[in-house]
Amino acid sequence: MRLCLIALVLLCGGxxxxxxxxxxxxxxxxxxxxxxxxxSGPIGGGEGYANIVTNGDYTVEDLDSLLDVLSKAKAGQVVxxxxxxxxxxxxxxxxxxxxxxxxxxxxxxGDRGHNGSQGTLxxxxxxxxxxxxRPTGPDVRITGLRIRGxxxxxxxxHHHRAFREGGGGHEYYYRFPTSNGIRTEQSALEVDNCxxxxxxxxxxxxxxxxxxHIHHNFIHHCQYQxxxxxxxxxxxSSLIEYNMFNWNRHxxxxxxxxxxxxxxxxxVELGVSLSHCFDMHGGRDRGDDTNxxxxxIEIYNNTFRAPQTPVxxxxxxxxxxxxxxxWFVQHYQPVAAVSAQSKTQVFDNAYGAEPKVxx
Numbered sequence: 001m002r003l004c005l006i007a008l009v010l011l012c013g014g015x016x017x018x019x020x021x022x023x024x025x026x027x028x029x030x031x032x033x034x035x036x037x038x039x040s041g042p043i044g045g046g047e048g049y050a051n052i053v054t055n056g057d058y059t060v061e062d063l064d065s066l067l068d069v070l071s072k073a074k075a076g077q078v079v080x081x082x083x084x085x086x087x088x089x090x091x092x093x094x095x096x097x098x099x100x101x102x103x104x105x106x107x108x109x110g111d112r113g114h115n116g117s118q119g120t121l122x123x124x125x126x127x128x129x130x131x132x133x134r135p136t137g138p139d140v141r142i143t144g145l146r147i148r149g150x151x152x153x154x155x156x157x158h159h160h161r162a163f164r165e166g167g168g169g170h171e172y173y174y175r176f177p178t179s180n181g182i183r184t185e186q187s188a189l190e191v192d193n194c195x196x197x198x199x200x201x202x203x204x205x206x207x208x209x210x211x212x213h214i215h216h217n218f219i220h221h222c223q224y225q226x227x228x229x230x231x232x233x234x235x236x237s238s239l240i241e242y243n244m245f246n247w248n249r250h251x252x253x254x255x256x257x258x259x260x261x262x263x264x265x266x267x268v269e270l271g272v273s274l275s276h277c278f279d280m281h282g283g284r285d286r287g288d289d290t291n292x293x294x295x296x297i298e299i300y301n302n303t304f305r306a307p308q309t310p311v312x313x314x315x316x317x318x319x320x321x322x323x324x325x326x327w328f329v330q331h332y333q334p335v336a337a338v339s340a341q342s343k344t345q346v347f348d349n350a351y352g353a354e355p356k357v358x359x
Contacts, residue, residue, distance in 0.1 A: 024268050024303050026327055026355050033350035033357070034303035034327030035266040037242065043268055044244035045193035045216035046113040052193065053109035053144055056080030063087050066100070075105025075139070083110055083117030083144075090150075094126040104137025104186075110144035112193050119195065123148040128177035131205075134184065138209070141190040142182055149179045149199035152221035152247075154274060159225035178227060180205045184212075192216045200224035202232035202253075212238035220246045223274045229253040233294075237261040245277070246270035254294050256281035256315055261296040273306035276339070282315020290315075291341070297321040304337070305329045313340035324348045327355060334358060 024043060025034035041049035056078030058069040066087065069079050079102075081087070092098035100122070102108050112119025124132055127150050133142060155176070162173035178200040182191060187209035195218045196203040203219045206212050219230040228249030231240055235257050241264070245251035251269060254260045260280070269277050280297055283290035293315030300322065304310035307330045313321050321344040328351050331337040338346045348359050 025301075026350055028350060028355065028357055031325070031357075032301065033325050033355065035242070035268045035301055038266070040216060040242070043216070043242045043266065044218040045242075046218070047116070049113045049193050049216060051143075052111055052114045053078060053080060053107065054111050054114055056107070056109060061085045063089065063092065070101060070103065070106070070108075073103055073106045075103070078107040078109055080109050080111075081120040081145070083112070083114065083119055085110075086121040086123070088123055088125075089132065090123070090125040093124050093129050093132070097130070099131050100133045101136050102133060102140045102142070104135075105139045107141040107143065108133070108145070109141075110146070112144040112146065112195065114144075119144050119146045119193075121146045121148060124179070125150045127151060127179065127200075129179035129199075131180045131183040133182045135186045135189055138187040138189075140184070140186070140188075141192070142194060143190070144193045146195045147181045147203070148197055149181055149203075149222075151179055151200040151224055152198040154223050154225050154228075154249075156225050162226075173226060178224065183207065184209060187211055189213070190215075194218075195220075196230075197221045201227045202229040204231045205229075205234075206232065206236035206238055207234045208236055210237045212236060214238060214240045214243065216242045218244045219251065220244075220248065223247055223249045225249065225274065228274060233260045233262060235259040238263070240264045241266045243267045244270060247272045247274075248277075249274040250279040251277050253279040254281060255286065256283070256293040257286070258292060258295055258318060260294040262294075263298040265298070265301045267302045269302070269304045269306045269310070271305040273308045276309040276312040277304055277306055278302075278311045280313045280315070280317070280321070282313075285314060293317050293321075293341075295319050299323045300325045303327045303329065304331070309337070309339055311338045311340070313338075313344050316341050317343050319343070321345070322347075326350070329353055329355075332356075
């Protein structure tokens with residue numbers, strides 16, 4: 001699935017701008033607003049992506065071989081799974097609590113987008129899938145895979161039951177198991193050219209570590225009510241760029257604890273979101289008697305097509321939050337597009353389907 005770039009150039013009130021009904025970005029008087037692809041290929045990855053892996057130091061086509069190779073692969077080596085391969089992890093995760101541990105500096109790769117390949121499928125149907133893939137050291141790359149979790153549903157009824165008066169609250173809510181796709185406590189994780197879907201907690205869960213790079217992925221259907229994150233941070237920092245998001249509760253989220261920072265740029269929200277799209281929690285959410293909402297947040301050159309509020313910062317960042325050069329397609333005023341408190345600056349964004357810049 002891919003959006004178009006430019007279809008035509010229009011003149012409106014003497015102001016020239018390029019746009020299309022499915023455009024991911026708009027050029028207004030020489031300034032780009034929204035998400036513009038880079039030299040690596042299309043937003044969301046897939047066909048046309050420049051950095052597809054097509055072979056490796058090890059090639060495996062079944063789970064036992066994959067586990068064996070991951071146990072001995074060394075930094076700098078590539079573990080490659082051909083694109084036609086489908087590996088069902090359900091039974092082993094359910095019975096053995098299996099996790100695919102990827103060692104320091106190792107690349108786990110499929111070939112999504114190469115000669116029409118959808119990419120290797122790694123899947124679990126076990127509702128209790130605490131983590132499917134886990135780096136055991138820094139500098140791990142996960143690329144070119146389809147990573148499918150067990151729960152693409154919203155479960156609105158369960159959430160309502162838990163948090164209505166006398167419903168049992170968190171104790172009742174968390175009796176239902178949750179799931180994560182990729183989870184790390186290490187630094188410098190790279191996740192690129194993957195399709196990640198169906199995880200109740202998070203498609204990518206960055207617990208700790210700095211310099212994470214999440215780019216050129218399609219992340220969707222992580223929308224379990226009360227959780228449901230495409231990319232979730234605890235006390236970590238990341239660069240999140242050139243991704244397509246859809247059918248998530250929050251596509252990017254953070255606990256807001258000190259040290260939690262992210263830059264989000266050139267991402268596209270395709271149009272369906274259970275709640276606001278990009279998020280940072282505040283002290284009220286954590287109950288820690290502060291109003292801290294992370295350390296530093298930069299949100300620029302993203303395109304938001306969902307009708308829900310695009311950006312909500314639920315407290316005060318320690319350093320800053322800057323929101324600029326985004327295209328809010330279904331919102332017409334800054335107050336409708338961004339909900340925030342102090343230390344958040346909202347400036348020079350484009351609003352509406354026929355975009356107008358408000359500085």
